Amino acid sequence: MPSATPGSVVAFADAPVAPLGPWTPPHPARAILGDPAAVLAAVALGIVALAALLAPWIAPFDPSLPLDLSARARPPSTTHWFGTDAISRDLLSRVMYGARLSLGISFIAVLVATLVGTGWGAVAGYAGGALDSTLMRIVDTGLAIPRIILLLAIVSLWGALTATGLALVLGLTGWFGASRLVRAEVRRVRQRDFTLAARALGAAPSRVLVRHVLPHAITPMLIAATLAIGQVVVVEAGLAFLGYGIAPPAASWGSIIRDGRDSVATAWWMSVFPGVTLALTVLAINVLGDRLRAALGGRQVPAP
C-alpha cells in the first residue's frame, strides 16, 4: 500500500546485479553488519531502547515534577541537555520516559495487529470462496477510511484512554494490511505440493494451516511488523499531538511535542528535541526494516 505518510517510505534494494553463478542471499545478521547505515540505525535504536528501559534509573530528573519556577522554559544547558518546558520539567527526562510509552504502546499495538491480521488473513486465504470475499470486503472497508480519521472518531468518543487501551485501539485499526499480506501468502502456499500432500493424508485443516502454511508467512510478516512499529509510533504521536493521547501527566513523544507546539516561536527546543528523537527513531526502524527485507528475500512487502 503506497502512502505518503511519514514512516511508510519504501526504499528498495540497490541496482540489481544479475549473478551468473549460484548466489545465496547474505545472512540477515551479516547483511546488517556489513552496511554502515544499518549499523548506525541499529546503534541509534539500541540507544533509544536502552534509554526507554532504563529511564527510571538513568533519567536525570523526575519527568513530571516541575523543578522550580525560576527554571521555566530554559534553553538547553549542561544541567538540562534538552532544556526545560513551560512548567520547568526537564525535557531530556520527559523524552526518555516518553520513549517507554511511545515504543511500548507501538510494540503492543503491532503485536495485536499482527495477531488479528494473521488470524483474519489466514482464515480468509485458507477458506476461499464466499467467506474469503466477505472477510476481505471488511478489510477493504477498513482501508477505505483514512486511519487517522477513524482513530480520531474512536479515541475522542471513548474518552481518555489508558496506555493499554490506546495500544489496543491502535492495534485494532492497524491489522488490515497485515491480513492482506497473510492471505496472499496463504493462498500462494496452499496450492503447493506439500500442502496438498498433508491434506491428502487427512490432516485437519487447522493443523495444515498452522503447521504447513503459516510458517511461510513468517518472514514477510516479520519485515512488515518491523516497519509497522515505526508507523504506529508516528500515528500515536499524531493522536497525542491532536490532544487524544494518553492522560497527563504521562506523556508520549507526541504529547511532549504538543506541549511545546504553542511556544515554538519562543522556545524551539520544547518541540524540536522530542521531534528529532521521534524522527530519528522512525528513520532507524525504516532503515533496519528495509535492510531486513533485502536480506530475507527481497520480495515486496506492503506496509500494513
Place this chain on the structure above:
Amino acid sequence: MTFLLRRSAQGLLLVFLATTLTFLLIHAAPGEPFDDMLSDPRATEAMRAAERARYGLDRPLAEQYGRFLSNVARGDLGVSFTYRRPVADVLAEHVPRTLALMGLALTLGFAGGILLGSLQGARPGSWFDRLTGGTAVLIAAIPDFWLALLALLLFAVVWQVLPVSGLRDATLPITATPLRRLADLARHAVLPAGTLALLIAATISRYQRAALIEEMTEAYLRTARAKGVPRRAIVFRHALRNALIPIITLGGLAVPALLGGAVFVEVVFAWPGMGSLAARAVEDRDYPIVLAVVLLSSGLVVLGSVLADVAQAVTDPRHRSA
C-alpha cells in the same frame, strides 16, 4: 466501460460499509453529544432532553440509522450540532479548501518526486543519488505534524518570509483587487501545501527510482542499445515511459495518506479545510459532521483507486481495450 461501472458499484458498497461502520462505532461509544451541557450548572436535564429530541437522538438506534440512510440518499447530510447549519453547507465551505491543498500538494509532490527519482535511478550509486536519496529517506521518516511545525518555525518565525497560518491576511483591505486576493491566498497556501508536497516527493522519489532501476534490466532496453539509441534517450524515453505507469497509479492510491496528512497540516497552519473541520467535530462530538467527513473521505479514497485504474488504462497500451 463495464469494468468502470463494476468498480464504481464496488466503490459505492465500500463507502456504504465505511459509513455504517462509523455510525455503529459512534453509537457504541460511551460518550454522548450534549453531555457537555450537564457540566453547565444552568442546564437542566429537561433542556438536555429537548436538545436530544431536536436531533432525533432519543429514537432507537435502528431508526436513527434508517433515517440517516434515507436522508443521505436524498442528499441531506443532517444538521451540524455546533454550527447549527446543514452539514452540506459546512462541507461545501471547507472541502474545496482541502481539495485545493491536496491538488497542489499532489501536483508539486509528484512532479518533484518523479524528477528526483528519475535522476537518481538514471545513475544509481552516484553521489547525487546517495545524497538526495539519503535526504529523501530522512524526510519520509519525519512525522507530518512535526515537519509542519518545523516549517512554521523556520519560514514564519525565524525568517518571517511567509504567513504563519490561516487562509488570508486579515489586514488586506476589502477594496483589494481579485488578483491581490489570489496572491494572498497563494502565500498562505505555500507552507501547508509545501509540507505535504515535500513528504509526497520524498516517498514518490523512492518508488520512481526503484521503478526506473527495475525497468533498466528489461530486455527491450538491450534492443534499444543495440539499435544505437543514445543512453540519455534509453533512460529518459524508453525506460522512463514504462517506469511512470506504476507511479502514476500511485497518485490515486495515495489519497488515504494524503487525507490523513491534511488533518495535521491543516491543524498546524490553521487552514480551515476538511481536516481541521474533522478534528474539531471530533472534539465537539458533532456526529453529523464526523459521519459526513468519513463518508466523503472514503468516497475520495474509492474515487482515487478508480482513477488509478483509469490512469493505468490510459498510460499502458496493454491495458487499453482494443
Place this chain on the structure above:
Amino acid sequence: MTSHGAPVVEPLLRVGDLRTWFRTPAGIARAVDGVSFDVRAGETVGMVGESGCGKTVTALSLLRLIEPPGRIEPGSSIRFEGRDLLTLSEEEMRRVRGNRIAMVFQEPMTALNPVFTIGDQVAEVARVHDGASRRAAWQRAVDMLSQVGIPDPAERAKSYPHQLSGGMRQRVLIAMALMMNPSLLIADEPTTALDVTIQAQILELLADLQQRLGLAVLLITHDLGVVAEFAARVLVMYGGQIVESTSTRELFADPQHPYTRGLLEAMPRLGQGRNRLTVIPGSVPAPTHWPSGCRFRDRCPHAWDRCASEPPPAYPYSPGHQARCHLVVEPTRLSEQHTP
C-alpha cells in the same frame, strides 16, 4: 567500399582472443575466454553450442553491450570494417550499433518496448542514425515493415507489440535491424521462441534478405539443422571457447571434436524415433569453475590424463578446419578406446 587490388583482403569482422569476464561474488566467470574467428563480407557463419557456452555473451561483446560486472578484458580485439571496435569511444560505438552491425534477439516477446508502437520503434533507428524527420523516418519504417513481409504495413505500424504474434514481432525486430542496411547482422537464436512453421518462415526471410542486401550474418543457434541449411561455415562453442571451426559440409562429414560429434548424434533425424536420440551426458560446468585442461573432459568419452593437464590449443586439422582436442594430434587413442 571497394579495395583497389589490395593483396590481402581483410575480412569484414576479425575477432582476436576475445575474453569477456564477469566478476561475481562467486568468482570470476570466464563466459567468453579466448575466442577468435573471422566473418567475411556477405557470408553466413553459424555459431552453435548449448546454452551457457558463451554464444550470447560473444554476440553482445561484438556490440560492446556488456554491462558491469562484465568486462571485455584487455588484449581482446574486434576488428570490423578496418577499425578495432574496442578502441572506439562510446559515442563512436553507438554509431556502429544498429547502423553497421545490427542484432536480432531471441525473445521477440520482451525485446520490444511495450509502450511504443512498432512503427515508432522501427523509425527510431533512422532518427538516431540519420537524423531523419519524424515523418520521413515513419515512412521508411513502413517500407521496411513491408520488406520483411508484414501485411498492411501502414496500418500495422500503428500497433503495439502486444497486439502482434511472436512471428510478426520477430519480423519487426528484423526490420529494425535492417533499417540502416548494416554490413553485419547478428541473429541470436532468432527462432527459438517461435513455433516450428513460423521458424522456417523467419529463417527463409533472413536468407532472402541476406541474398538481396548482401549482408554478412552471424547466426547463433543451438540447432545444427538450422546451421546445415543456412550457414556456409560453423563455429562450435563450448566452455567459452570455440572448440571446432570448419565449413558446414566438412563439419557434418568429418567432425573432429567429441563435443561436435555429440551434438551431431543428438540431432533428431527423419526416420528415427525420438527414443533413439542420444544426449551428451552431464551439463555445461559453471563459467566460474571451468575444469583444468580441456573444458569438455568431464563429459568426454575419450578423455585421458593429458586432457586434465594440458588445455588443447586450436589444432589445425585440414585447411580451414581447426579443433581444440588432443585427439587431432593423437588420433590413435580414438580407435583404441572405441574397440569394443
